[in-house]
Amino acid sequence: MPLLAPRAIAIVGAMQHHGDAGYEMVRALCEYGYRGRVHPVLESGVPVSGVPGHRALCDLPGPVDLLVIAGPSGQAAEVLRDAGKSGIPYAMVLGAAGARRGRELARVAREHGVHLLGPGCFGLLNTDPRVRLNATLSRTHPTPGGLALAAQSSAAGVALLEHVARDGCGVASFVPLGDAPDCGLIDFWCDDPHTRAVALYLNSPADHAAFARAAFRLSARKPVLTIAGGHPRTVPLCTPAGIVRATGLDELADAARMLVDQPLPSGNRIAVVGNAGGLAEIAAGAAEAYGFALPDPAGAHPMSLGPDATPPEIAEAVEAVACGGGADIVLAMIVGTRTNVPAAMMTALADVLDDHPRLTAAVVLTGGPDDVHRAGARAVPVYREHDRAIRALAHAHRYTTWRRALPRD
Structure with a gap:
């Protein structure tokens, strides 16, 4: 294009x-x-x-x-x-x-x-190394990745780019939209191998029917995200078109990281593993509130290994969950203290998750470095709070459910 x-x-x-x-x-x-x-x-x-x-x-x-x-x-x-x-x-x-x-x-x-x-x-941005286009006035230089961004509002565009870059989500492109979004862009995103998800902010689409048809076509192949505060006439179009609606920029960035870098969940069974103790119990309750199912308490899966768990023990527990077939999603929760080494636990965890690339995963790191945004070669997203991770997983699960309900043709 x-x-x-x-x-x-x-x-x-x-x-x-x-x-x-x-x-x-x-x-x-x-x-x-x-x-x-x-x-x-x-x-x-x-x-x-x-x-x-x-x-x-x-x-x-x-x-x-x-x-x-x-x-x-x-x-x-x-x-x-x-x-x-x-x-x-x-x-x-x-x-x-x-x-x-x-x-x-x-x-x-x-x-x-x-x-x-x-x-x-x-401005306009394309991080493809064959193009390297930064025709923007933004001070933000995001890392290359799979998220395409588009906004009608200049201020919203600046904020979108800054938030996803700050949260460690790689960007494929940014496009400013006019009053009538060009549906040719959707064709480009559908076919572009560098684009794995698209985040939109539309505050005044001129042709809502055309936008809905184009968004549906794109959502059937790749996740499309938007912010709920856009033009009111776009809201009824989001659910039937499979668009992921976030309530704010942080929520959109959290969901984008999950949808860009992770395989879609194969089901709603979630296992919470790590050394987080009572925090893991809180996370498990939040997951249930979002509609996830927890593994059978009588099973071999330990929810929390306690604060003294070593990196090999955490890795072994995650491996057991990944191989046990009882969970579709694993949420690993690591709490760093003066008596353990969060970096070592993260490395051990990343090695296991890299060996199971089809398992949907997220990590919550508390008490560790603030600049850790992903784990392992498969870029498992790392969050600071359990509720942000679970909310992002819920968006991914809802999108997966919508997409699997589509007719095969």
Whole structure:
């Protein structure tokens, strides 16, 4: 898709000084290692941050797939007309504009065959190493991963990107959405091997029926998440389309980490294992409240091995659960103290979970380092609180139940 893998990007607007939106956009593209060509366009034609400049779009040496307008919105209409004449298919307007100016820009873009993103965008991101596109003004640099993000609101987009990056969820791409979300993006996400789940924030979709059909098609193949506070007309569309609805950014990030990196649960039986003592009992009660079933208390599975459990003992208990066939999900709970070594327990736990890649798993780490977000080669998500882990597992289970109820065709 040219939008997410442009061969060349032109930037028009303020770029004479550090802090100017155009200047910072050029820097962001270069510093992230963008694989395409960058063309600053400014009246003087001088280089910008070491990149050769051009005086006009018609002077560019080759085809351009994306135009970034970083100047005053009053100049954007004329730039869009030039973009249409130059055959540029996509344009992104960074600066905010009033409703009247926004409608004017949409009309001009439509008349000249340009697909418009914005006004009010903060940028576009694709972490694919073959593209390395960071056309954003965000200070956040997420690690590459499987979550695609899209938002109509610039502020919501910044917050989404910051939250998932802070919580250790890898990002595949970020796309700003216009008033009418492009259903071509959904086709791209359906087929993109790097995208394993999609998180959306839509506050004013223009065609709700088209969005619902497209979201259903995507949800049937990959998890789609959204925040419940979007436009009220989208809410009735979420449940029948299988969309995971979170109540806030942290909940969305927690659920995304589970849905991106873990296999979908094969059932609702959950085993709680670790050295967490009474905390494990609380977690077990919370799991039951969310509709999970606990293993038979008379079975061989120990819920808690006690605070003195060694790393090999914890690993052995998790191995017994994984091989016993009595649980579809394992929730490992580790509590670090002065008398044990949380890092050693996490390593032992990760080794076992890596040997069982089809088992849905989550880890709760209390009293350990705050920067541990995943465990093992299979990236089992690590949470700080048991309720966040169980809520994320519940979202995964509900999505799995919806998806398995779909007709086979």
